[in-house]
Amino acid sequence: MSKSLQAIRGMNDILPEQTPLWRYFENSVARLLDGYGYRQIRMPIVEATELFKRSIGEVTDIVEKEMYTFDDRNGDSLTLRPEGTASCVRAVLEHGISGGGQVQKLWYIGPMFRHERPQKGRYRQFHQIGVEVFNLDGPDIDAELIVLTWRLWGLLGIRDAVKLELNSLGTSEARATYREALVAYLSARADQLDEDSKRRLLSNPLRVLDSKVPETQALLTDAPKLADYLDEASRLHFEGLKARLDAAGIPYVLNTKLVRGLDYYSKTVFEWVTDKLGAQGTVCAGGRYDGLVEQMGGKPTAGVGFAMGIERLILLLETLEKVPEEIARQVDVYLCAFGDAAELAGLQLAERLRDQVPGLRLVVNAGAGSFKSQLKKADKSGALFAVVLGEDELGQQVVGFKPLRGQGEQQNIAWDALAEHLETSLQQG
Ligand code: HAM
Numbered sequence: 001m002s003k004s005l006q007a008i009r010g011m012n013d014i015l016p017e018q019t020p021l022w023r024y025f026e027n028s029v030a031r032l033l034d035g036y037g038y039r040q041i042r043m044p045i046v047e048a049t050e051l052f053k054r055s056i057g058e059v060t061d062i063v064e065k066e067m068y069t070f071d072d073r074n075g076d077s078l079t080l081r082p083e084g085t086a087s088c089v090r091a092v093l094e095h096g097i098s099g100g101g102q103v104q105k106l107w108y109i110g111p112m113f114r115h116e117r118p119q120k121g122r123y124r125q126f127h128q129i130g131v132e133v134f135n136l137d138g139p140d141i142d143a144e145l146i147v148l149t150w151r152l153w154g155l156l157g158i159r160d161a162v163k164l165e166l167n168s169l170g171t172s173e174a175r176a177t178y179r180e181a182l183v184a185y186l187s188a189r190a191d192q193l194d195e196d197s198k199r200r201l202l203s204n205p206l207r208v209l210d211s212k213v214p215e216t217q218a219l220l221t222d223a224p225k226l227a228d229y230l231d232e233a234s235r236l237h238f239e240g241l242k243a244r245l246d247a248a249g250i251p252y253v254l255n256t257k258l259v260r261g262l263d264y265y266s267k268t269v270f271e272w273v274t275d276k277l278g279a280q281g282t283v284c285a286g287g288r289y290d291g292l293v294e295q296m297g298g299k300p301t302a303g304v305g306f307a308m309g310i311e312r313l314i315l316l317l318e319t320l321e322k323v324p325e326e327i328a329r330q331v332d333v334y335l336c337a338f339g340d341a342a343e344l345a346g347l348q349l350a351e352r353l354r355d356q357v358p359g360l361r362l363v364v365n366a367g368a369g370s371f372k373s374q375l376k377k378a379d380k381s382g383a384l385f386a387v388v389l390g391e392d393e394l395g396q397q398v399v400g401f402k403p404l405r406g407q408g409e410q411q412n413i414a415w416d417a418l419a420e421h422l423e424t425s426l427q428q429g
Helices: 017-033 048-054 062-064 085-094 140-154 172-187 195-203 205-211 214-220 230-250 310-319 340-356 372-380 391-396 415-428
Strands: 044-049 068-071 077-080 106-112 125-134 161-166 266-274 282-288 305-309 333-337 362-364 383-388 398-403 411-414
Touching: 017 106, 017 125, 044 048, 044 085, 048 062, 048 077, 048 085, 048 305, 062 106, 085 106, 085 125, 085 305, 125 140, 125 310, 140 161, 140 266, 140 282, 140 305, 161 230, 172 195, 172 205, 172 214, 172 310, 195 205, 205 214, 230 266, 266 305, 282 310, 305 310, 333 340, 333 372, 340 362, 340 383, 340 391, 340 415, 372 383, 383 391, 383 415, 391 398, 411 415
Parallel strands: 333 362, 333 383
Antiparallel strands: 044 077, 068 077, 106 125, 125 305, 161 266, 266 282, 282 305, 383 398, 398 411
């Protein structure tokens, strides 16, 4: 027998039982972003490989070992996007919509691809909702991004479970001076470094700060601190951000070792982390990237943004049991019809109801079946009410209106009165 076909490791189906929670989450974020004046942009999933090399950085884990890269039939090297910022910058530049200092407040949603080792909260295809803002260089907009995520955590009921970590990386010049100091310090102690950090010391020394190895972390305790090398403008920017977060009452911790795994950041970087999900605890992360647009061939343009991992936030909602009860119900009414004539009348009645009650979630029984089996299906659908149509009802132009969740007795309702009766009953739940 041939081997059964399976989804690619680390790439998951999202089954019908799970999609209501996904939609609830996605709709909550979309409504929130609408409320702050952000507009959605949709970019392709595949881009030229060069785009990610130039933006994320050649010496990053993502570009070095995690990209899904292939040659297409023309021999062009293409990559499944590992993140959205690079594509968004490309799109904004290509369409000239950030030229002349035009402010753009954009958001996107979709799958991203990284060939990482799959585990809980870490997948090879995962989904992000990302936000990018162009041409605003002050700390007010950095603060707004954090304020709106804080509001989202409030709406979802998960504020107590997440913590904001904050750092400033300064300008690239300030970082270069710091890098020299860090390299000097670490080089003198290179024999005590783990293999990965030794390699990074040569290629991308700031990433040593990110090391998970305890001995390397111990070594870093007395290492030069990035905060001491910040240029004046970055320092003021960071103070401005902190003052706004204080004013908004948003708690944060300063983490001088927070450098992020992508090279394009400058000044503000932040991560929302939780200790409820195990090793993959960052649910949302981002920062400022004022040099990126220019680096990609555009005019100097300020940029700042973040992306949240949908899978991780869904996991967190489930772990904390913050899944709203009402999203479990997908169906309001189930229409059962017995016999050919009733089935035809049922079809007409159902379409009329859909005209009369906007947003009604009505399932019409398909595949006939006995009275008992149809009612069983009605119950299983989760509907609040069954509308029953048999020969008797047909003759009297009524339906049997049967509450399925213990809200009273079945009664006959005239066809003409059904829409109104249904609306009232649904309002009462
Ligand atoms: P990132 O930190 O690479 O940043 O990813 C953002 C978020 O995506 C992470 O915090 C995490 O929640 C989720 N995520 C990342 N990798 C995986 C994975 N393998 N499985 C599941 N979830 C994952 C960026 O992507 C930047 N583009 C964010 C940004 C936007 N910075 C500025 N603008």
